[in-house]
Amino acid sequence: MAGPHHESAPPSGQRRRRNPPGAAVGTLVPRIFLVLVGLLLGYFLFAPRDQTSSFSPSPSPISNPVSSISPTLQVSSDEPKTAAMSTEQTFIAIKPDGVQRGLIAPIIGRFENRGFKLVAINLVTPTKEHLEKHYEDLKEKPFFPGLISYMGSGPICAMVWEGRDAVKTGRTLLGATNPLASAPGTIRGDFALDVGRNVCHGSDSVENAKKEIAHWFPNGTVSWKAAQFDWVYEKA
Numbered sequence: 001m002a003g004p005h006h007e008s009a010p011p012s013g014q015r016r017r018r019n020p021p022g023a024a025v026g027t028l029v030p031r032i033f034l035v036l037v038g039l040l041l042g043y044f045l046f047a048p049r050d051q052t053s054s055f056s057p058s059p060s061p062i063s064n065p066v067s068s069i070s071p072t073l074q075v076s077s078d079e080p081k082t083a084a085m086s087t088e089q090t091f092i093a094i095k096p097d098g099v100q101r102g103l104i105a106p107i108i109g110r111f112e113n114r115g116f117k118l119v120a121i122n123l124v125t126p127t128k129e130h131l132e133k134h135y136e137d138l139k140e141k142p143f144f145p146g147l148i149s150y151m152g153s154g155p156i157c158a159m160v161w162e163g164r165d166a167v168k169t170g171r172t173l174l175g176a177t178n179p180l181a182s183a184p185g186t187i188r189g190d191f192a193l194d195v196g197r198n199v200c201h202g203s204d205s206v207e208n209a210k211k212e213i214a215h216w217f218p219n220g221t222v223s224w225k226a227a228q229f230d231w232v233y234e235k236a
Contacts (some may be wrong), residue, residue: 001164078192087162087164088163088164089160089221090160090162090167090209091212091216092111092161092170092200093158093200093202094107094199095198097199098200101191104157107199109153110173110187111161111173115228115232116161116166117236118162119161119222120217121160121163122158122216123151123158123160125155126156127152128148130215134212134215135148160216161212167209172200173186174200176189179193179194179198197220224232
């Protein structure tokens with residue numbers, strides 16, 4: 001019989017099973033991990049959507065540059081303001097030298113290609129009185145007699161052209177009074193060399209254009225709309 005301080009021996013053929021060291025910890029870690037995963041899923045699934053997370057960084061004042069632009073910002077444009085320009089008529093005359101040299105068609109083409117509209121034309125040999133009236137502001141000049149003689153030496157092609165800023169632009173198309181000072185591409189710059197044979201005349205102001213048109217075309221001009229009008233002007 002065993003003593004009081006001795007354990008009884010296991011039955012024959014059986015051994016006592018002992019848990020290996022750390023076995024309890026090994027089974028506890030997966031359980032803790034699963035609990036944490038469940039808590040995180042529950043937070044993201046059931047947390048209120050209208051609350052901002054405390055971990056969200058505060059927006060930077062320059063994070064959205066578009067929103068800082070004032071709605072009243074206006075973009076400047078270098079395009080010309082056509083509203084300030086006006087439709088005018090100008091008097092253009094091809095002088096006897098231009099007629100004799102066959103320049104009527106090329107000169108008309110310059111104005112038509114620019115977009116101007118021909119509203120009056122007449123091939124005429126003016127009288128001395130008519131020319132003296134036209135050039136009355138030059139009657140005190142020493143070259144006045146020679147000018148009248150030259151302008152009456154042959155037919156003149158008198159015309160009235162109409163369009164936006166016709167007087168100023170018409171003068172630009174003609175070029176400087178002295179052909180040698182006229183830029184290439186202008187009528188005088190391309191077709192003339194001598195100031196006494198500078199091919200054409202053009203009104204130098206809106207006021208003078210009205211006087212010259214009334215003088216050369218007392219019966220008025222023709223009013224009509226060109227088919228190309230809407231292709232020349234964006235706005236009337």
